[in-house]
Amino acid sequence: MYATVAAVIVVVGMLFAYQANFLLDRSTATERARSDKQAQKAVDREQPAFVSTVTPLDYDRDLPEAFTVLLDRLLTEDEQAALTALNGDASEVWEFLKPLGGRMVERASYVAPLEDGNENRGVAQTFDLNLNSDRAAGLTINNMTAVKDSCRVPTAKTVVTVPPAGAESRQGLLWDLTGGPTDKPHGPYVLDDGEPQEGQLYFRRNVVELGNGQSNMAFRIQPEVSTHTCEWHIVASYTDTTGSHEQRIPSGTGTLTTEAVPSQPVQYFERVPASGWGCLGEVSQQGCRATAFVRLPRPPAHRPVPG
Template identity: 35%
Template sequence: MSATPPGTTPPEGTPQENAPQPTPQPTAPGPVPPTAPPATAPRPTAPDEPSTMALAVDHVVPGTRDLPSRKRWKVVATTLSLVAALGLVGIYANYAVPKWLDESAKPSDAATDQRIQDDLDKEETAFTAAVDYDRSPPETWRVVLDRPLTAPEQRRLGTLDGDAEAARGYLTSLGGRTLRHPSSFDDRADLMPRFTGTDATVFLMNLFSRRQSKLTVLSMEAVDVSCRTPTARTVVDLPPQGGAAYEGVLFDLSTPAAPPIVTDAGPLQGQPHFAHRKIDLGGGESPGGLRVEAVTRAKTCDWAIEAKYRDEYQGFGALVLKDGDKPFVAEGTPLKPEQLWVRDSSEPRGRQWLPCHERPAESACAAWYEGHAGTAGAAR
């Protein structure tokens, strides 16, 4: 029995534990049995790798791995809600802000576009003119030829005194050119002597404008007037028995700087046309049509029209209008043609075409010469 060291309380235990243990006996010498190799120590277990969800949560809400699970998920839910809300705000802003900027920029863009359109509009020619000479058969006329009629032609003309249009057709076939008598000014008797004996050329002038803005033609004036002696040697005249007024304007090429006057019957007849009327063009307006009558006395004249206008930009301008790239032409009869035939309907048939170059004292012939010479000093 082993002794307990002095001063030490023996440990409590079971009887078997407190029983005396037998003393081991030495073993007999002999072969030593082989010793089994020591067992391999167990490999330490690696900590669990975080799941994909945990990694995603750490990416979205870093720094929450060590929080308690419940608190962590509450933080995650709050964060995701905020991200979703910010995403919706971003989507709205991505749509609304450019639209707002676009809307706010529209007035400026519209103003810029308008300025560009105005600049292009200003560069456009204000208007152009298209001219169509009136070649319709007039009721009364003068036909001029650059040569005298032969004896057979004179006899043939004598047979046509009852058919004025047939006579004109015959003379035209010989190379004759038709002139017109000027408009009658029955409402302005004071003007009748001024235009008696003058020759008229008539054309319809249409004015076109491609401008988007409106403009107004304020005045017109005959310019670049250049006159010369007529080439006609023969004049055959069918004088009017009464007057005829036409709606339009008349340019007197024998009077310098004379404004075009109204030829319409009525209270404005003989008044300066543009003192009472204007021509509006552009901005979708219909083309402006104007009957133009140019009269000259004992001269053939080349001429043009200067038209002054004002546009919507309060700009004033002027254009020179021609027959394309050529001047207008107003042909006249000479004061004393080599042959002059005047129809006198008071004469018997077959003798109504009077040869005034042979019988100038006849009343119809004398009236013709006096009418042409009455204001000959005003001729250019």
């Protein structure tokens, strides 16, 4: 009998404990859910708002129509002879100069008129910019501004120019970095092959939505310079549930470099259509049948942008 009573007491105790725990869980469920949600938000905000990836354009696969190759050294007589023996095929010229230390500089896409009256034109080095966010909460990038860190006169010793073989235009965004360190950058402008939005300031009409399961955003960026090679970065302005913020691209103290063409290189080679190579400066003139038709490169004059 005592055993039965003890068993009943144990069962009742267990039921009482279960009921007490159940009532406690119910009474604290809302608070715990609220606390968990706040913790999740805090962890979410600890992540970078977004991650930016900058990838230089692969010119081996995507050769521009018109370009200039820069080298920090002079070509030997044998290398000059090998260059001027080429028939001017753009891919062959690049394939020959790249192993010698050549760096590609494009002729910037021509877009007219630009929305704010900008008429600057120069050369560019295109790259791809990818933006991605793993945050659960969404965010909106409503502006991106280019900031010059430093600019210097270009110092390449050898310049080789291949003129355009046809129409050229790249889709993406164009940033105007022409001029020296005190000249303010402008843009980004839309590059869209003659479409109505071409030449418009991108962020006057567009935003970039990231996070909350949104797909990554990929841009092709064409920054143009003229008289100066510039080190620069991008400041992205964004808003989220906590307010307005800024994030640097590249992160930390990283910079982007866009190289200009020197106006007085030691050696200058240019392929003149239907005439051959023209060569100026400290060159051998071997194979340079079109020298009378070329001049040293002159960067376009920098014009202040209205407003």
